[in-house]
Amino acid sequence: MEQHRTLSADDLVPAGLVEPARLEEIQRVADEFAVALTADMAALINPSHAADPIAAQFVPGGAELEIAREERTDPIGDEQWSPVPGIVHRYPDRVLLKPTLLCPVYCRFCFRREVVGKRPAMLDRSALERAYDYIRQRSEIWEVIVTGGDPFVLTPRRLADIVHTLDQIPHVAVIRFHTRVPVVDPHRVKPTLVEALAAEKAVYVVVHANHPRELTPQARVALTRLSRAGIPLLSQTVLLRGVNDDAAVLEALFRGLVAMRVKPYYLHHPDLARGTAHFRTGIAAGQRLVRSLRGRVSGLCQPTYVLDIPGGYGKVPIAPCAVSRGEKALGWNVEDGTGVQHPYPADPED
Numbered sequence: 043m044e045q046h047r048t049l050s051a052d053d054l055v056p057a058g059l060v061e062p063a064r065l066e067e068i069q070r071v072a073d074e075f076a077v078a079l080t081a082d083m084a085a086l087i088n089p090s091h092a093a094d095p096i097a098a099q100f101v102p103g104g105a106e107l108e109i110a111r112e113e114r115t116d117p118i119g120d121e122q123w124s125p126v127p128g129i130v131h132r133y134p135d136r137v138l139l140k141p142t143l144l145c146p147v148y149c150r151f152c153f154r155r156e157v158v159g160k161r162p163a164m165l166d167r168s169a170l171e172r173a174y175d176y177i178r179q180r181s182e183i184w185e186v187i188v189t190g191g192d193p194f195v196l197t198p199r200r201l202a203d204i205v206h207t208l209d210q211i212p213h214v215a216v217i218r219f220h221t222r223v224p225v226v227d228p229h230r231v232k233p234t235l236v237e238a239l240a241a242e243k244a245v246y247v248v249v250h251a252n253h254p255r256e257l258t259p260q261a262r263v264a265l266t267r268l269s270r271a272g273i274p275l276l277s278q279t280v281l282l283r284g285v286n287d288d289a290a291v292l293e294a295l296f297r298g299l300v301a302m303r304v305k306p307y308y309l310h311h312p313d314l315a316r317g318t319a320h321f322r323t324g325i326a327a328g329q330r331l332v333r334s335l336r337g338r339v340s341g342l343c344q345p346t347y348v349l350d351i352p353g354g355y356g357k358v359p360i361a362p363c364a365v366s367r368g369e370k371a372l373g374w375n376v377e378d379g380t381g382v383q384h385p386y387p388a389d390p391e392d
């Protein structure tokens with residue numbers, strides 16, 4: 043299979059990733075939600091494994107047409123915080139800038155699945171200028187998170203233009219890119235793309251990865267190019283039933299990322315996007331996984347387990363807390379990595 047190629051819904055049967063009998067089902071899903079996966083991800087799929095964790099993330103299935111009552115078209119409330127096209131301003135000191143809604147792959151659990159891959163796919167020049175003006179006029183904006191879609195599908199020239207413009211805004215101190223490209227389409231991370239990220243201001247890259255099999259030698263080359271350019275790398279992972287809701291899988295993923303100089307940043311509880319109920323674990327199951335990781339891996343390998351509160355109320359940590367109040371004024375109970383409780387003295391003001 044040729045590198046750089048992207049497979050659409052029509053390619054899945056000829057590529058042997060889907061049985062011909064499922065063609066109609068795939069087409070019905072593709073009418074509703076964007077479908078694409080890169081040749082790199084297709085090559086990782088074992089089609090004879092019914093529950094292949096890579097296929098589960100990218101190959102559409104009829105379960106996506108079952109919409110649960112609690113699911114929403116805008117699960118994290120982007121729309122209500124969008125003062126101008128391409129900007130989401132949910133927290134005072136930072137904004138999202140979304141120059142494109144295209145991605146190299148379309149994740150079947152995507153929280154923005156109602157908009158990604160759909161038209162208009164790009165912010166045009168005048169909309170981009172309005173978005174820049176919005177940032178320029180608000181001195182409280184300290185950080186700009188360039189997301190989408192996936193900004194690394196843009197040409198290096200366009201990326202450089204974004205970086206240069208943001209770099210010139212005095213109050214912007216941090217430019218953060220959210221991308222899946224270094225993992226799912228690593229050949230795009232060419233020296234020209236890395237050069238496009240050069241800035242006076244701090245540039246961070248946050249990579250989306252969900253399963254250790256995604257950490258291929260090609261992904262390592264791409265990530266190494268970025269880290270050698272002095273760009274701090276972080277990761278975000280979505281907790282997904284049947285993909286990574288297993289302590290050993292998460293451990294291998296987070297160790298693999300750290301070994302590639304990527305600090306695990308967020309473990310997201312999945313959002314209430316339409317047609318994604320089959321991917322969701324319960325919060326209690328997520329907390330059990332996070333608790334078991336605490337005893338298994340170093341702090342370097344432990345992301346913050348977070349939930350975006352449905353409706354746009356922001357992101358909050360939901361990991362189990364290791365401390366609890368003991369008997370009144372007798373202090374605290376602290377749970378170690380194996381679940382054993384230990385006493386800790388009362389607070390001075392108790």
Ligand code: SF4
Pocket residue numbers: 144145147148149151152153154155158190191192222250
């Ligand atoms: S890469 Fe991110 S934005 Fe794009 S489809 Fe996947 S989850 Fe959605």
